[in-house]
Amino acid sequence: MKTLTELGCNAARAKYEIQGLRTEEKNAALEAVAAALRAGADEILAANESDLKRGEQKGMNSGLLDRLRLTRSRIEAMSEGLLQIRQLPDPVGKVLETISRPNGLVIEKKTVPLGVIGIIYESRPNVTADAFGLCFKSGNAVILKGGSDAIASNAVITNVIRRALGASGITEDAISLIEDTDRSVTREFMRMKQYVDVLIPRGGAGLIRSVVENSTIPVIETGTGNCHIYVDEYADLDKAISIILNAKTQRIGVCNACESLVVHEAVRERLLPELAKALREKNVEIRGDEQTTGIIDCIPATQEDYGTEYLDYIISVRTVSSLEEAVAHINRYNTRHSEAIITENEENAGRFLDQVDAACVYVNASTRFTDGFEFGFGAEIGISTQKLHARGPMGLRELTSYKYVIRGNGQVRE
Amino acid sequence: MKTLTELGCNAARAKYEIQGLRTEEKNAALEAVAAALRAGADEILAANESDLKRGEQKGMNSGLLDRLRLTRSRIEAMSEGLLQIRQLPDPVGKVLETISRPNGLVIEKKTVPLGVIGIIYESRPNVTADAFGLCFKSGNAVILKGGSDAIASNAVITNVIRRALGASGITEDAISLIEDTDRSVTREFMRMKQYVDVLIPRGGAGLIRSVVENSTIPVIETGTGNCHIYVDEYADLDKAISIILNAKTQRIGVCNACESLVVHEAVRERLLPELAKALREKNVEIRGDEQTTGIIDCIPATQEDYGTEYLDYIISVRTVSSLEEAVAHINRYNTRHSEAIITENEENAGRFLDQVDAACVYVNASTRFTDGFEFGFGAEIGISTQKLHARGPMGLRELTSYKYVIRGNGQVRE
DSSP states (O other), X not given: OOOXXXXXXXXXXXXXXXXXOOHHHHHHHHHHHHHXXXXXXXXXXXXXXXXXXXXXXXXXXXXXXXXXXXXXXHHHHHHHHHHHHHHSOOOTTOEEEEEEOTTSOEXXXXXXXXXXXXXXXXXXXXXXXXXXXXXXXXXXXXEEEOXXXXXXXXXXXXXXXXXXXXXXXXXXXXXXXXXXXXXXXXXXXXXOTTTOSEEEXXXXXXXXXXXXXXXXXXXXXXXXXXXXXXXXXXOOHHHHHHHHHHHHHSOTTSTTSEEEEEEEHHHHHHHHHHHHHHHHHTTOEEEEOHHHHHHXXXXXXXXXXXXXXXXXXXXXXXXXXXXXXXXXXXXXHOOSSEEEEXXXXXXXXXXXXXXXXXXXXXXXXXXXXXSTTTTTSOOOSEEEOSSSSOOEEEOSGGGEEEEEEEEEEEXXXX | OOOHHHHHXXXXXXXXXXXXXXXXXXXXXXXXXXXXXXXXXXXXXXXXXXXXXXXXXXXXXXXXXXXXXXXXXXXXXXXXXXXXXXXXXXXXXXXXXXXXXXXXXXXXXXXXXXXXXXXXXXXXXXXXXXXXXXXXXXXXXEEEEOOGGGHHHHXXXXXXXXXXXXXXXXXXXXXEEOOOOOHHHHHHHTTOTTTOSEEEEESOHHXXXXXXXXXXXXXXXXXXXXXXXXXXXXXXHHHHHXXXXXXXXXXXXXXXSEEEEEEEHHHHHHHHHHHHHHHHHTTOEEEEOHHHXXXXXXXXXXXXXXXXXXXXXXXXXXXXXXXHHHHHHHHHXXXXXXXXXXXXXXXXXXXXXXXXXXXXEEEEEOGGGOSTTTTTSOOXXXXXXXXXXXXXXXXXXXXXXXXXXXXXXXXXXX
């Protein structure tokens, strides 16, 4: 097992090789890796089986076991994901701007890879291949720290990828996995600033918080979503109900699911009974404020409810008497992810879109659209909830930085 | 004196007001603030006098006292700086991209302010006005933590700005200053993630390191520059000497000054004697490797020299036998700021520009051009040496983020 420092050094060396690869070389390697994953399915499934056994012995619940489980079709999907990334445009080497200065200097602003990207993630082993594909196509080396539950699966997937890279004549250190599952190693990893340019945590709120608290490497926060839908006094209530149902129940465990409703008092009497009926049919528990419990039969909401990302069949409801109050409530409790207003009033829509602080703000659509594929960007490494560097769906383009290239013929500064 | 939490709350409230200001309102306020600084010169100079007295009593050296000193013409320059910022285009509300999806959703990617920007800086009090101007024009509230040496000057400048804002009908909390000079307060400030969106340290390497180590707020590192000039085997040596002299001596205390030379062995015998003569005329001390001390009379360089940003009349020299060796040396020791190659060979220039990892890479020009004004961008808040968010000169545009604004008519996800 390599030490953390060895992994860091190797990745930092590999980044210089990878950043110089031509698009065709990267695409050919992605194709080779995709084929290797398909060919290595038996090996991967065997390793996954041992992870699953350990998980069962530990008493993991069925939801977690399902996240951990690989099948032939899931491996096929990982492979297919790499082929899709191959098709996406290469984000490296794009000239964003050219400036000619009066003194004759010509300045080009040009996209470059970030360098070495660290990714800390939880138990889904398919992230191993996805993260590699996105980092590699954008010219970066990646160091992965997966969850200990998936360690055997991740190790085999990483090895399959490394072998395929080696066979393609590309440095295997384009991807490496930290196999030591000790927590102290993760903390040390977060401070390897001399080797790692950016750290992206993918997982629950606890993981993200721990990385933000402990990392000295610049972090991109992803994926916590306490998303609201505000039903304005000028809402079309049929649209409201269909959008709320979709945003809450189409998939409950995802960061862009709706967790909380804000309802204008002018429509609450008409909206809530019908909405409650529809939500109950989908087994959604409602936790409402005093006004809500006065209209429908539901559990009283606490302050804590408004700050909770349930990721479950639960939704909180808060009533307000103005758009301002709705915006203030949302800006207080949201996680800057995805927020929606349902209204037929253009002015109110505009104020909501301007004033709510979030990566994605919607009018009359489900928050579930916050997704790289739904936006037409292709695969994503995560949804950024911070304002620095990238916001919202992060794809290949967001895995690059830029440099200024300046050409002169002897210019000096006066 | 307000508590840190009060300052944070006020700024977090103010950001929503400032982000909605029209360009004309912001420009009028900048003009009013510029006039107020000029009108308040006596008050500012009196406060500065007390800072200077305290500094003298503490035995501050003349360089530091000069950084701390304000004069009528320096206040005039602060005022003029704000008027220049007023002229720059408003970076907020620009639509960077519009995407129409097959399902009818229209997605706009639109620039927005970062929110609340924290700036921690050392003893130059003019930063107070400059930082306010840039943050305000880009729609952000700013919380400043200046050096304790300049506390009286900073407090008066901040008050003058706040009064002028108030008189313009704009929230005074667009700018606030942390007046408590206790170090524990600075540490607490760096963890005020709930109020501050981005932290920008401006100052020496020690300050930057401390902020990176302790902050839980996303940080943009600025301003440490261990910048190299590589004299290639195909260099025009006259150009080389004139560029090196400029980059080393035109202004020694700045982050884009040259601190280290890398010289190809094919030109060292011809270059070094003449260069040494020219540098000595400017009182520059040379610290060279074994090959260098074999050619010219100079102090032997240690490993530590190669990693040192002198900010002084000292330069280190390392000889290499290839471009690869030069690139490897630079990538090992540089701070990702500004790096130059002197060569008449296009291919070598291209390899250097591609392979050296820095915000700004030059061919045949002085590193001293890394500057917002020299690039034609206008005033800057600093030179970023990290890859996340912004790299190189950071002006108004780099003080914004973006949001996705999505308009639908009832779309739900399948």
